Amino acid sequence: MDKNRCTWCGNDPLYMAYHDEEWGVPVYDDAKLFEFLVLETFQAGLSWITILKKRENFRVAFDNFDYKKIANYGEDKYESLLQDAGIIRNKLKIRATISNAQAYMEIQKEFGSFSDYIWEFTNGKPIKNKHKSMSDVPATTDLSDKLSKDLKKRGFKFVGSTVIYANMQATGMVNDHVADCFRYNEV
Numbered sequence: 001m002d003k004n005r006c007t008w009c010g011n012d013p014l015y016m017a018y019h020d021e022e023w024g025v026p027v028y029d030d031a032k033l034f035e036f037l038v039l040e041t042f043q044a045g046l047s048w049i050t051i052l053k054k055r056e057n058f059r060v061a062f063d064n065f066d067y068k069k070i071a072n073y074g075e076d077k078y079e080s081l082l083q084d085a086g087i088i089r090n091k092l093k094i095r096a097t098i099s100n101a102q103a104y105m106e107i108q109k110e111f112g113s114f115s116d117y118i119w120e121f122t123n124g125k126p127i128k129n130k131h132k133s134m135s136d137v138p139a140t141t142d143l144s145d146k147l148s149k150d151l152k153k154r155g156f157k158f159v160g161s162t163v164i165y166a167n168m169q170a171t172g173m174v175n176d177h178v179a180d181c182f183r184y185n186e187v
Contacts, residue, residue, distance in 0.1 A: 003182045007134050014052050024187045026126050026172030028115045033171060034104055035065040038097055040167045041158040042088045048166075050088075057086030062097065071101035096157035103155040119173065121147050126187070128175045137176050140165050 009015035027033055039058065043051045051058075061084050063069040073081075081087065081094050104114055111117040119125075121143060131137050144165035151159040168174045177184040 004180050005183070006176075006178050006181045012049060015049055018052055020183065023170055024172050024175050024177050024183060026187070028119065030108065030114045031065065031067075033114055033118065034067045034101070035059075036167055036170050037100065037104075037159075038062060038065055040163050040170065041096055041100065042090070042093050043166070044093070044158055044160070044163050046088065054087055057084070061087050067101040067104050070098055071105055073098045093158060100156050100158075103151075107154060118147070122173050126172050126175050130179050131176060132179055134178060137178075138165070141174075144168060 003020075005016065005019055009019040027036065039051050039055065042058070059065060061081055078094060078098065082089050082091065107114050107117045111120075127143075129137075140161040144161045147168070148159050148161040148164040151164065165174070169176045172187060175184070175187055177187065
């Protein structure tokens, strides 16, 4: 019997696997949180399926999303990333990933971990919404506005409220599985 899922994943096996196994599951690991931030940055203006299909290419190109290495990328690495057809070759997003890695580590210094910093915005626990359909799910909220503004103040780029809300959904800070989705009560 088919499972009832959020409609955004459709019938694409890659989308369905992402929905079933990752989307909305709370993430507290700094390395994984950085990966999602990088992917959401590159997704801005594109479809998420495009990013999912290129995810492994991004993993290889960006040293397994190791923010400590990325923070130290020089011009040679930047130029090689611009030539990498396996990723989204956007100059500004590549530069943002490097500077975001540097800002990420500054937050770690201040708060002990990026996880401690970001989860503070939800008092350490996921916000569980109860949307009847995907059309009820917002693109931004007051909370994503606040988090976006704080990240920008700290030097982050490509972290507008829409990107941040999508990141909050992906990392389980917000449970936006619709109420009749089989994952709604599992995460």
